[in-house]
Amino acid sequence: MTTPRMHADQLEIDAALVRRLLAAQFPQWAGLALRRVRSAGTVNAVYRLGDELSVRLPLVPEWAGDLESELEWLPRLADGGGLPLEIPEPVAAGEPGEGYPARWAVYRWLDGVTPEWRGLDDPRTAGRLAEFVRALRDLDPGGAPEGKGQRLLAADDDAVREAIASLAGTVDTAAATAVWTDALAAEVWDGERVWVHGDLLHLNLLTRGGELSAVLDFGSAGAGDGAYDLLPAWTLFTGAAREAFRAELAPDDAAWARGRGYALAKGLIALPYYRETNPVFAAFAREVIDASLA
Incomplete structure (x- = not known):
């Protein structure tokens, strides 16, 4: 096939x-x-x-x-x-x-199981993934390829606003515009480059024996804005798990707003693109949008 x-x-x-x-x-x-x-x-x-x-x-x-x-x-x-x-x-x-x-x-081959959407939504796993993000950031980014977040949020402004308009009646366009505007207003990244995975979704994780065991797909990895790896706060976690993830990484308010903007943009652009060709991923994109707006 x-x-x-x-x-x-x-x-x-x-x-x-x-x-x-x-x-x-x-x-x-x-x-x-x-x-x-x-x-x-x-x-x-x-x-x-x-x-x-x-x-x-x-x-x-x-x-x-x-x-x-x-x-x-x-x-x-x-x-x-x-x-x-x-x-x-x-x-x-x-x-x-x-x-x-x-x-x-x-x-x-890495043994393990791809978790279901929200299948890792607990504070202990959130802390474990935050530990991985911190360890990745601690590695020397010298010579690393350009990673996520090197391209400022404003560079995607037209694409995001076009996606919001195309999803009228499907998502809360007023709320999406407000969150996106807040993210743009908070874009005060100081340019410090750290290693960023760039795609921390459940599809790129493995569990073994019910425990988080591996991170996959480093095709987007490189040196960039560490706020991009705050994505799990909206792509994986809710409630206490989200708060545990945030507490472990301790981003400032501007980085948190940028992370939320990155997550929203990812969902908004993916949903119309995959709606017909990959309904499972499109449904996930919709969940990420909803989480970003909640």
């Missing part, structure tokens, strides 16, 4: 293509069992390869740059030490071939 099409320039990817790529470039793994990993993810097609490996292929050619960034920086982040959760481990980098025009990669 091919990957469901979400993007206009999405590549056709199926198990037969993955087997051809493996046979041509990594024949030592070509005979291993191969099965598609089903998810609501929007960037990569993922296949489990045997018991110990996985294969990731970007769905859109231009997104291969995210994968290449992972190939370069994940080993460095691991070597930096101190991260309290597991992160992906690249094993081999694949080249374009067999009709597939982008780079792809083989990773070590």
Whole structure:
């Protein structure tokens, strides 16, 4: 089965293509069992390869740059030490071939379960994830690629306001405009760059034995505004868990407002884009909007 099409320039990817790529470039793994990993993810097609490996292929050619960034920086982040959760481990980098025009990669398989939406909504898990965010920020950002938050909120003003207008009757446009305006008014980031994951959604986390165990998908990671990794306050947590996450990271009011603005923008832009092609992710985007406005 091919990957469901979400993007206009999405590549056709199926198990037969993955087997051809493996046979041509990594024949030592070509005979291993191969099965598609089903998810609501929007960037990569993922296949489990045997018991110990996985294969990731970007769905859109231009997104291969995210994968290449992972190939370069994940080993460095691991070597930096101190991260309290597991992160992906690249094993081999694949080249374009067999009709597939982008780079792809083989990773070590990480055991665990992708949590359900709000499945991590408790103060203990919030503290654990905040610990990871702090440890990531403590790593040296020297030479790191540009991460989320380097692009100021104001740069997305037109896109966000267009999305708000397009969702009239679906979301509270007055409330969305007010939250967005507050976020823009609070944009006083001092420019201090720290390591930012950039996509802390439940789809990019794993649990094992009911405990948070791993953070996935570092394609957006880089040096940027630390407020971007406040996203879990609206993408994962509510109530006491949200307060625990905030208390652990202790952002100032301006950073908190920017984080809320980042979350709102993410939901507003994703909802109309994925409403027809990925209803699971669109429903999640709607929840993020609602959380940002609550």
